[in-house]
Amino acid sequence: GAVVSQHPSWVICKSGTSVKIECRSLDFQATTMFWYRQFPKQSLMLMATSNEGSKATYEQGVEKDKFLINHASLTLSTLTVTSAHPEDSSFYICSTKKIAADPDTQYFGPGTRLTVL
Amino acid sequence: DQQVKQNSPSLSVQEGRISILNCDYTNSMFDYFLWYKKYPAEGPTFLISISSIKDKNEDGRFTVFLNKSAKHLSLHIVPSQPGDSAVYFCAASNGGTSYGKLTFGQGTILTVHP
Numbered sequence: 001g002a003v004v005s006q007h008p009s010w011v012i013c014k015s016g017t018s019v020k021i022e023c024r025s026l027d028f029q030a031t032t033m034f035w036y037r038q039f040p041k042q043s044l045m046l047m048a049t050s051n052e053g054s055k056a057t058y059e060q061g062v063e064k065d066k067f068l069i070n071h072a073s074l075t076l077s078t079l080t081v082t083s084a085h086p087e088d089s090s091f092y093i094c095s096t097k098k099i100a101a102d103p104d105t106q107y108f109g110p111g112t113r114l115t116v117l
Numbered sequence: 118d119q120q121v122k123q124n125s126p127s128l129s130v131q132e133g134r135i136s137i138l139n140c141d142y143t144n145s146m147f148d149y150f151l152w153y154k155k156y157p158a159e160g161p162t163f164l165i166s167i168s169s170i171k172d173k174n175e176d177g178r179f180t181v182f183l184n185k186s187a188k189h190l191s192l193h194i195v196p197s198q199p200g201d202s203a204v205y206f207c208a209a210s211n212g213g214t215s216y217g218k219l220t221f222g223q224g225t226i227l228t229v230h231p
Contacts (some may be wrong), residue, residue: 004160005212006160034218042223043223043224044206044221045221046218046219046220049218069141084149091158092160093160095160105151105166106151106219107163108153108160108161108162108163109160110160111158111159111160115156
């Protein structure tokens with residue numbers, strides 16, 4: 001499998017502040033990265049698809065101005081939660097796909113626990 | 118609309134026996150299916166996948182079966198081990214138009230007792 005890292009692994013912030021989460025693919029180049037959110041005891045919900053060098057594609061109901069995604073290189077995508085509120089508290093997970101590899105197999109990072117006070 | 122469903126929230130199995138995790142889907146355009154294992158506060162780990170052109174794929178203790186007519190897939194783990202205790206998610210994609218997007222089921226908590 002592929003190695004995907006996320007930083008930070010957990011973060012606590014005050015309401016109204018912005019938080020940046022990094023997702024890195026460590027052993028391969030990833031043109032596409034995905035950002036998911038998981039609330040307690042629920043499934044993983046896709047938030048957006050991040051493509052290197054272009055704008056991210058957001059799922060219905062996800063505010064693109066609130067969840068800013070930047071995919072500046074083939075190994076790094078960032079998710080910034082702007083003006084965070086307590087309802088944004090969740091487990092955020094990124095995943096990557098290898099270039100020209102197994103169809104649609106995604107490799108996930110360890111996740112970032114965000115708590116907004 | 119829940120396109121991928123795992124109707125059993127939990128499953129308890131004795132060590133050494135078979136674990137069978139089930140998953141149903143409604144979208145006939147799905148053509149690739151995956152199973153992931155997840156521990157609390159960690160990202161999912163890829164286990165095994167199957168393309169819609171197959172009805173079975175095996176990897177060690179893990180076997181995935183696909184019944185396209187019933188829109189049903191299952192994951193068999195044999196023999197089950199205590200270390201298999203985790204949440205198992207099935208996922209599906211439509212490789213043709215979804216650009217790799219995965220739709221996940223709700224997950225099944227597997228507990229393997231020693």
